[in-house]
Amino acid sequence: MTSKGNSKNSQRKVKQKKQNTDKKMVTVDNHVKMTSNIEPGLLKQNDISPVKGKQNKSLKKGIKRKAEDSHAINETFQVSNAAVSHPKMSQKVGCRHLEKYKGDRPDYLDNFKTIAELSMRWYKIGIPRENKMLMHQKCSECSLKGDRLHACLDCVFIGCWRGESHARKHYKNTHHTFATDVQRLEIFCFRCGDYIYDIDYDNVKKHEEVRAEEKESDIKEPARKRARYVPWRPTEEESERIKRNSTPFPCSGLRGLLNMGATCFMNAVLQTFMHNPIIKNYFMTDKHNKNICGTSGCMCCEVDNLFQEFHSGEKKPYPPCSFLQSMWLSSKELAGYSEQDAHEFYLAAINKMHGDSHETKHQELNANIQNCECIMHKTFGGCFQSRIKCSQCDMSSDREEHMVEWQLHLRGLVTNQKKKNGTKGSQESNSSEMDVDKNSLEDCLDRYCEKEQLPGFKCEDCEIRLLNEDDSSEKAKDSVNSCSRTTTCKKLPPVLTFVVERFHRASTKTNTIKNEAEFEFPEEIDMAKWTSRGHDVLEKGGTLDDLPNYKYNLLSVVNHEGKINTGHYTVYCKSRDRWFLFDDHAVKCASVEEVLQSKRKAYLCFYVADTLEYDQPNIN
Amino acid sequence: MSESENEQKLASELKSRILETQERNKLKRLLTKRLRDCGWKDKIKKRCVDKIRTEGVENIKLDQLEEYVLKHGREAVPDDVKVEMLQQISSYLDKHVSQLEKNIK
Numbered sequence: 001m002t003s004k005g006n007s008k009n010s011q012r013k014v015k016q017k018k019q020n021t022d023k024k025m026v027t028v029d030n031h032v033k034m035t036s037n038i039e040p041g042l043l044k045q046n047d048i049s050p051v052k053g054k055q056n057k058s059l060k061k062g063i064k065r066k067a068e069d070s071h072a073i074n075e076t077f078q079v080s081n082a083a084v085s086h087p088k089m090s091q092k093v094g095c096r097h098l099e100k101y102k103g104d105r106p107d108y109l110d111n112f113k114t115i116a117e118l119s120m121r122w123y124k125i126g127i128p129r130e131n132k133m134l135m136h137q138k139c140s141e142c143s144l145k146g147d148r149l150h151a152c153l154d155c156v157f158i159g160c161w162r163g164e165s166h167a168r169k170h171y172k173n174t175h176h177t178f179a180t181d182v183q184r185l186e187i188f189c190f191r192c193g194d195y196i197y198d199i200d201y202d203n204v205k206k207h208e209e210v211r212a213e214e215k216e217s218d219i220k221e222p223a224r225k226r227a228r229y230v231p232w233r234p235t236e237e238e239s240e241r242i243k244r245n246s247t248p249f250p251c252s253g254l255r256g257l258l259n260m261g262a263t264c265f266m267n268a269v270l271q272t273f274m275h276n277p278i279i280k281n282y283f284m285t286d287k288h289n290k291n292i293c294g295t296s297g298c299m300c301c302e303v304d305n306l307f308q309e310f311h312s313g314e315k316k317p318y319p320p321c322s323f324l325q326s327m328w329l330s331s332k333e334l335a336g337y338s339e340q341d342a343h344e345f346y347l348a349a350i351n352k353m354h355g356d357s358h359e360t361k362h363q364e365l366n367a368n369i370q371n372c373e374c375i376m377h378k379t380f381g382g383c384f385q386s387r388i389k390c391s392q393c394d395m396s397s398d399r400e401e402h403m404v405e406w407q408l409h410l411r412g413l414v415t416n417q418k419k420k421n422g423t424k425g426s427q428e429s430n431s432s433e434m435d436v437d438k439n440s441l442e443d444c445l446d447r448y449c450e451k452e453q454l455p456g457f458k459c460e461d462c463e464i465r466l467l468n469e470d471d472s473s474e475k476a477k478d479s480v481n482s483c484s485r486t487t488t489c490k491k492l493p494p495v496l497t498f499v500v501e502r503f504h505r506a507s508t509k510t511n512t513i514k515n516e517a518e519f520e521f522p523e524e525i526d527m528a529k530w531t532s533r534g535h536d537v538l539e540k541g542g543t544l545d546d547l548p549n550y551k552y553n554l555l556s557v558v559n560h561e562g563k564i565n566t567g568h569y570t571v572y573c574k575s576r577d578r579w580f581l582f583d584d585h586a587v588k589c590a591s592v593e594e595v596l597q598s599k600r601k602a603y604l605c606f607y608v609a610d611t612l613e614y615d616q617p618n619i620n
Numbered sequence: 621m622s623e624s625e626n627e628q629k630l631a632s633e634l635k636s637r638i639l640e641t642q643e644r645n646k647l648k649r650l651l652t653k654r655l656r657d658c659g660w661k662d663k664i665k666k667r668c669v670d671k672i673r674t675e676g677v678e679n680i681k682l683d684q685l686e687e688y689v690l691k692h693g694r695e696a697v698p699d700d701v702k703v704e705m706l707q708q709i710s711s712y713l714d715k716h717v718s719q720l721e722k723n724i725k
Contacts, residue, residue, distance in 0.1 A: 193681040614659035 094196025095189050097177055102200075108153075112180060112187075113204055115151045119182050120212035141166040150179040150188060158182065253575060255310045256317035256585035260324055264584055265342040268569040269349065270320065271582045272556040272606055273303065274310055275573040278379045278494050283307045287375070288358060297326040299352040300375075317585035327352075342558055342569050342604060343405075343499050350376045350404055369402050370491075380404040382493035385532045390459035391482040400490060405497040408444040410504075410517045440520035441498065441605070445530050449488050457483045488532040494612055496527070496552055498605040503564060514564040518599040523592060524553045525607065551610035559601035572598070633720050634713070643712060650708065654701045664693050 102108050139149060139160040148161035154176040159167030167179055171190040179188050185205045186195045210229045217226045234242060253274070257267040273279050282288070283304050290301035302323040309318045328335040331348045359373035370383055382403050389396040459482070502515045527550040528534040534544055556573040570583045572595045579590040638644050655661050671688055672680055 188682075193683060195682060614657060614662075 094187060094198035094201075095192050097189055097191045098187070098196060098198055101177065109200060109204055111153050112185075112201055113208070115153075115180060115182065116185055116205055116208040117211075119185060120208050120215075123183050124209075124212045124216065139166050141169075149182040151182050152176045153178040153180060153187075252311045252313055254580060254587050255314070256582065256587050258317045258319040259584040260319060260321065261337045262339045263320075263324060264569040265340045265345050266320070266324065266327070267584055268558045268571040268582070269342050269346050269604075270306065270323070271571045271573055272558065272604070273349075274306060275556060275575050276379065276495060276606070277555075277608060279303075279375060280307070282375045284311075293358070295356070297329050298356045299323075299326060299330065299349065300356045300358075302326055303353065339566060341503070342560070346497070346604065347404070350380060370400070377404070379495050380493050380497055382489060382496070383491040384487055385490035386485055386487045387532075388454070388457070388483055388485050390462060391484070393459065393461050393465070395459055395461045404493075405499045406445075406448070406489075407499045407501055408441070408448065408519075409501050410439050410444070410515050410519060411447070439517050441522060441525065444519075449486060449530050449535065452485045452487075454483045454485055459483050486535070488535045489527070489530055490532045492527055492531060492550060492552075492609065494609050495555065496607040496609075498607070500603055500605070502560065502603055512564055514560075516600050519602050520599055521554070521557075521596070521602060521605055523596065524551060524610075526551050548613070549611050552607035553610055554595070555606040555608040557595055557598060557602050557606070558604035559598050560603040561601055569603075630717070630720060633723075634716065637716065637720070638712075647705065647708060647712075651701070651705055654704065655697070658698055658701065660693075660696060660698070660701075663696060664689055667692065 138158070140158050142160060142164065149158050150161055150167040151158045152167075152170060152174075155174070157170050157176075159165070159170050159179070161167055168190070170176065171179070177190050179190070180186065180201075181188065181195075185201075185208075187198060187201055188194070189196050214226055214229060217224070257270060259267065284307060288300045288304050290298075290304045293301050293304075295301065302320075306318075306320065306323065327345075327348070330352050334340055334345060334348055353376045354372065354374045357374035357376070359375070369377065370381065372378070372381060384401040384403050385398055386401065387396055387398050498521075500519050503512050504515050526544075528544045528547050529538070531547075531550060534547055534550070537544060537547065554574070556571055558569060558571045561568050561570065570581060572579055572581055572590055574580075579592055579595050581588045581590040581594075652661075667689055668685060671685060
């Protein structure tokens with residue numbers, strides 16, 4: 001791989017080069033051979049044997065050799081940077097002082113190279129053994145360690161920056177103008193009083209970074225020989241050939257799931273998990289490795305396995321057999337080949353994964369679920385606050401309630417279904433005619449957070465006071481009926497799940513009915529209005545502008561088509577900023593408009609937070 | 621030995637011990653982690669970037685920038701982070717001071 005400085009394009013080209021024609025391979029081999037001739041020398045120098053005299057010698061040798069390669073690198077970098085020339089970055093020499101310095105000293109890079117190499121050893125590779133060369137990592141004057149140390153580029157001196165600033169003093173005494181931050185390897189010009197960017201130094205730094213990685217892998221996995229870093233840049237002819245003969249790497253992470261017999265409810269919810277950025281991050285960073293965990297029937301391992309399968313590059317639809325099996329074993333309601341509810345599966349999956357996760361292993365059984373560290377509760381877990389308020393005595397009491405979903409009640413049953421299947425209630429159909437088309441997400445949330453009168457509820461304070469006073473019975477009745485409840489969201493989860501209550505059961509005697517009313521949902525929504533904080537601000541007559549960002553973006557929509565007893569689940573998911581429709585094994589491109597059009601089918605809507613909050617530091 | 625001399629000696633002993641045992645690095649790592657997690661780092665960075673944008677890259681020097689953020693940055697450190705760091709330091713001192721005092725006497 002070329003170093004980071006190259007544009008992405010050329011990186012891809014190198015990758016593609018490997019998959020190229022045989023002829024190409026021969027030239028690559030030659031290239032490697034040519035450089036591998038130098039390797040023995042370099043390898044010796046890579047060995048970090050702490051022998052004093054030899055080390056110094058080999059170091060110098062190494063530098064000479066590297067000087068040779070780094071010339072080549074410098075050239076290639078210059079070419080590549082010119083190709084991607086950025087208007088602001090065009091100035092390649094840091095400042096005029098440095099330009100003069102370079103002219104005066106042809107060996108200007110040598111000292112920096114040595115410092116860079118040592119710095120890499122100290123900060124990146126971290127050699128456990130005491131090494132004489134490393135003893136310099138402290139201020140030469142006051143032997144303070146590790147506080148923004150700066151090394152002089154002209155002589156052997158390392159000075160601290162803060163406090164007494166021996167680095168600055170050194171400049172005043174000796175007029176050595178340039179110093180480099182030992183850890184970050186940035187060049188500081190004392191005459192400019194600022195850090196400067198210089199392409200030559202930067203190239204050396206990049207080169208050393210790659211070398212450090214090589215050494216690191218040599219130490220960590222001595223058995224596995226890593227291919228040496230060889231700078232390479234295609235000529236025009238070569239790049240033409242690459243373009244002609246290569247096919248772009250297909251995007252991974254999209255894969256259909258086979259229907260194992262009415263398991264579309266599972267497939268739909270699984271697809272939303274697979275495209276949920278937070279869950280994805282968790283599993284892709286190997287936080288739960290199925291090879292390490294090894295528990296049989298562990299749901300987290302199954303999801304980890306799914307991620308592996310999804311990103312394996314295989315295009316055939318995947319049959320989630322083992323997932324289904326462990327699901328069946330864990331929850332009896334969902335076992336069997338009958339059609340199930342996606343919402344129930346969603347809840348069951350959260351519970352099961354919560355139980356199986358590493359984070360909950362040491363947790364007590366009745367631990368507070370709100371501070372649960374497991375991935376599912378961290379992703380979906382939020383908190384409602386219901387506040388009961390008495391208008392007579394200003395008593396208010398808050399209660400918090402953990403949530404992993406936000407259930408939205410649809411108003412108005414859609415008549416066709418209702419008239420055919422429904423047996424009950426002219427009342428409801430009346431009301432449905434009254435509020436037609438009032439079922440957008442915002443409306444539903446407004447209704448959810450509306451003040452609700454509690455007729456039978458008795459305010460404790462008022463009751464006690466009335467017992468004492470005992471005279472005005474009229475007032476007593478008033479206060480008994482004056483309590484109200486408002487539910488707002490106290491803590492929004494990173495991923496908000498809205499469940500549209502489509503399956504409605506009017507009473508225990510009637511059958512469940514599917515409500516196919518239109519439910520409009522936006523692509524992005526600002527939740528500030530419905531948070532406890534926002535609600536309080538609005539009640540006091542303030543504006544929502546000062547609140548933090550509560551914006552959410554649509555992530556995926558699970559649709560249910562068909563009737564109550566039998567139907568089909570499909571899901572729209574957003575992956576890499578594009579929408580896809582997952583219909584069991586089939587994956588199709590979709591547009592946002594199409595997604596937002598599924599008003600009558602939408603059942604579960606997932607929204608992801610625009611910005612994630614920082615952790616609040618907790619003491620104890 | 622007088623009281624103040626003793627104290628001075630103790631202080632310098634402690635200082636070198638903290639440096640030798642890497643306690644300082646440990647504390648520093650903890651502090652950087654806390655500051656990053658609570659968003660302090662991003663806040664300060666944004667402040668610096670804003671300043672550079674308004675002034676222009678060419679017109680501002682490192683020292684001026686440092687001066688601009690230093691006071692504000694100190695104040696912006698959340699109180700619980702300060703408390704935690706103080707707790708850490710004092711618990712370290714509790715462990716080592718008595719031992720050192722014995723050595724000196």
